[in-house]
Amino acid sequence: MRNFTLLFLLLSITTFAQRPNRGNIPKITLTGKIIEANSKQPLEYATLILTHLKSKRISGGVTNQNGSFSIEVPKGEYGVKVEFIGFKTKSLQNKQLTENTNLGVITLSEDTETLDEVEVIAEKSTVEIRLDKKIYNVGKDMTVKGGNASDVLDNVPSVNVDAEGAVSLRGSENVRILIDGKPSALVGLTGTDALRNLPADAIEKVEVITSPSARYDAEGTTGILNIILRKGKITGFNGSVNLTVGNPDMVRVAPNLNYRTKKINLFSNLGYSYRKGPGNSQSFFTNFDNDGTITDYRNEDRVFDRKNKNFNASLGLEYYINKNSSITGSYFYRNSNGNDIATNITDSLNINREIGSREIRIETEKEDGIDNQYSLNYTNNFDRKGKKLTIDLQYSDSDETENSPVVIDGVLAEQNSQVTTSKDKLFQIDYVLPIGENTQFEFGHKTMLQDLFSDFKVRDADGNPFEFDPSNAIDFKQNIYAFYAQYGNKTNKLSYLLGLRTEITDIDLNVLTTNQLSEKNYTEWFPTVNLGYELNDTDNFTLGYSRRLRRPRHWFLNPFESRSSATNIFRGNPDINPTFTSSFDLGYTTKIKKLTLNSSIYYQHSTDIMQGVSLTEKRTQNGKTFDVFVRTPVNLGNEGRYGFEFTSNYNPTRKVRLSATFNYFKFNTEAFTYSYIDANGVNQSLDLNEVNESSWFARFNSRITLPGKIQWQTRLMYRAPQANAQSDRGNMFVTNLAFSKDLFKDKASLVLNVSDLFNARKRESTTYFYNDAGNLSTISNGTFQWRERQITLSFTYRFNQKKKRQRPQRNFDGGRGEFGG
Incomplete structure (x- = not known):
């Protein structure tokens, strides 16, 4: 390497x-x-x-x-x-x-x-380079047609979405996801899971912000992904309707309607979907005694049968007060209903791998969730010379109810339920003051208030608690107050943007079932530096520095335990602290005729990194004592991470477009001893060795025009193996194919999409468990597949939006604003 x-x-x-x-x-x-x-x-x-x-x-x-x-x-x-x-x-x-x-x-x-021939969706995807971010215009990528926001993110350079839907940027999951520049109910209580319910057609572009300026939240140690939704910009009434069907069973209807005059802009994104999401996993445990001899085995096979109905509606009205100012009000609503069945077959095997006992555990989870979000924005551009004032108000509330009875060997064994409610408020004000032609000063304030309550109950068939009761209820409050200022200037070929942000964080977590109160209050400063230098009209350098943090989300703090397995669970950690990271990024962009190259070298140093570890606990239930393997997030020591990224776009002809991304990173995590008290009140410790590992991933995308104007798109993605303090993760190779044909004089498009052609999108891992004496006690080999191969057929019809080819790209560097923004 x-x-x-x-x-x-x-x-x-x-x-x-x-x-x-x-x-x-x-x-x-x-x-x-x-x-x-x-x-x-x-x-x-x-x-x-x-x-x-x-x-x-x-x-x-x-x-x-x-x-x-x-x-x-x-x-x-x-x-x-x-x-x-x-x-x-x-x-x-x-x-x-x-x-x-x-x-x-x-x-x-x-x-x-020609107004009725303008397509809101660009003909092809492009990447714009700004001083503090890269903007990926989604365009007409066929491999995401009929898909969702997770599919879009997985198609963005530098970004990966794993088999469980976790989003990572440059190999790290410490990334902040925003919608239209703000936290949103679209992300919901369940985090990135909700992105699967946002149709890809509703997304206009994604901003990849690896060196955020001071105007952005300090949350997200690796950076920020900002998803920008579509709003019509064409006068009159226009829109589109998308219908998608697929196998496994999937139906989605997504109208996109817009009406605009000189005084108002009425816009909407609607969507209804029904889909089945079959998945599977296997965990094979090999157990050892103190001298390293194998004692027995255990095998867990899980089959997930998911059914989900989702309706979401986003409605907005923008009123142009005068030529310089406008006010926009919007409302978002989502209603989701899930019916998931997880069947877990657990076999206990002796030393000869003969089955001694078998347990069939079936968890049926019914989940109902409703999200509401109200937003109000005021924008004033004053004299149209760059001076700008924006004010944002936002309120959202979310309610989720889950009921999950568990049947073991045909007999009702558990009655589980969880009720979660959250209320979030946001106030933000930003002011930009230009100073001359090439200089500007900006400052602002942001307040984010969250009040969340979660009540999780585990009961036996008669409604009584178990001897070991994992039930819990939490009251979680998080208030963040931020202030920032930044100064930008462009002198000849040099541009710079210097900023300073401070965030005051106040977190109160009250575990009501144990009367455990955790308070975390801290004020931190976050400087940012972004430099840009244009060597000539085709070559430029960027240099960025930022200090960031990662706050633990409520599900990391909540000592809730998953119940689809009695012996292999996930549990939150109320004592976890935030991670702080200092990041440096050096980028170089060049154009050589039909070839565009983007490259960057980056380094990150983090303290108190959050990482999941696997613990072993002894538990007694119904007179039986057994081992339980607990996956939980903890704070480890410091970590250094560096790497480089290389992206290329090559269009040899109008009918052939090629792009590729390569990202290599290496990280070093210090040796660490994690001390904890197990479920029985016994002091325990886990020794983690130093980790000095590297990994990489690559993506290749081609789009070729076949005879008959049929578009053929292929996307290949490979992720190399990676290790951390306690586990090894295997490699993964994914292939997506799509074919598209325009119909009815380009007013409609038909797209056939095959996601994960070889059904290989699986997470394979090996985890090592140690006993109290520090000896290896168990090795777990696991395979997890969130969803199986998906085939979809998508039909889109546009009215008053007859598709128009994008103007040809000129041979110069367009798309760099002076200061991002």
């Missing part, structure tokens, strides 16, 4: 060194602003195209969020043209550019003849 890293760096340096040297050609800076003719609103991402009249070389750039552009080009005579989708192209007189020139304000008018 060291040789590969060296080869990668040499290749990058050699590629740059072989470029034609344009540094001797004198350059000038061309500035100006592009606005809409009627509303006078700035047009972000409008394209200014410059064609050198002698060499015919094309260059240019795009506008930032204020409609402004600043482009550096060699001296010469140019043809100038301005484009924006849905607007008439404007050609300016040829310009003899010999000195810095301001073109002033350029107005564009809507093209009424």
